Amino acid sequence: MSGRFISLEGGEGVGKSTQARRLAEALIQRGVDVVLTREPGGSPGAEAVRALLLEGEGERWTPTTEALLFAAARADHVARTIRPALARGATVICDRFIDSSRAYQGAAGVDDAAIMALHAIGSGGLLPDRTLLLSLPPGEAAARAMARDGGNADRIGGRDAAYHAKVATLLASFARAERRRFRFVDAAGAEDVVTRRLLVAALDGTAG
Ligand SMILES: Nc1ncnc2c1ncn2[C@@H]1O[C@H](COP(=O)(O)OP(=O)(O)OP(=O)(O)O)[C@@H](O)[C@H]1O
Numbered sequence: 001m002s003g004r005f006i007s008l009e010g011g012e013g014v015g016k017s018t019q020a021r022r023l024a025e026a027l028i029q030r031g032v033d034v035v036l037t038r039e040p041g042g043s044p045g046a047e048a049v050r051a052l053l054l055e056g057e058g059e060r061w062t063p064t065t066e067a068l069l070f071a072a073a074r075a076d077h078v079a080r081t082i083r084p085a086l087a088r089g090a091t092v093i094c095d096r097f098i099d100s101s102r103a104y105q106g107a108a109g110v111d112d113a114a115i116m117a118l119h120a121i122g123s124g125g126l127l128p129d130r131t132l133l134l135s136l137p138p139g140e141a142a143a144r145a146m147a148r149d150g151g152n153a154d155r156i157g158g159r160d161a162a163y164h165a166k167v168a169t170l171l172a173s174f175a176r177a178e179r180r181r182f183r184f185v186d187a188a189g190a191e192d193v194v195t196r197r198l199l200v201a202a203l204d205g206t207a208g
């Protein structure tokens, strides 16, 4: 039996973690076996790599090293958490996945083909069945992130507005190129309203 794999993507502060949790709760209420996880992280080894990636000086890693570390963390997460959950038929909800590497490391100059080659080596090229791309005007997302962190962003979140604009452009281009996998979801409005939009988009094309 193989479960369903759903990822949430989007820029900083759009509400992915909030909505990943809410979506998991909504599906659990419907009797679905759900594994809620995140990247970077989601397994003990990958959580250790998360600290290396998100803490320290801005220039701690070169863009290529950063891409390798994300791919290594993902390989452990996929092998130890995601594939076992899918194999038992669970629905996996993942707060960020490969498209974050394509967008963030891509915006830092790493070639998309190289990122996908690392993903093929590390994780067998696993792709989500559905990727929900949350979109929000940049000012609104920045205000949410500021209210949450008070300006103490992590090593990558703290990069400048031009970098984050590039990330958003790349994510939107991936969604336009892969319409079967992606759904654009408006992340504006009250949390419960956004969750309802996500549920529809997550289940669209399935019997559930
Ligand atoms: N629909 C909403 N309306 C208002 N505030 C929200 C909404 N959804 C989330 N928030 C708040 O916005 C902040 C950012 O949300 P969250 O941490 O879920 O975003 P994120 O996309 O996971 O961010 P990041 O990628 O930076 O970790 C949090 O303080 C959260 O409580």
Ligand SMILES: Cc1cn([C@H]2C[C@H](O)[C@@H](COP(=O)(O)O)O2)c(=O)[nH]c1=O
Residues within 6 Å of the ligand: 012, 039, 040, 054, 070, 096, 097, 098, 100, 101, 102, 104, 105, 154, 156, 157
């Ligand atoms: C998976 C992944 C993440 N990133 C970046 C994106 C964010 O700035 C941080 C993660 O922080 P969050 O609060 O958990 O969203 O890491 C990245 O650059 N590449 C990736 O593959």
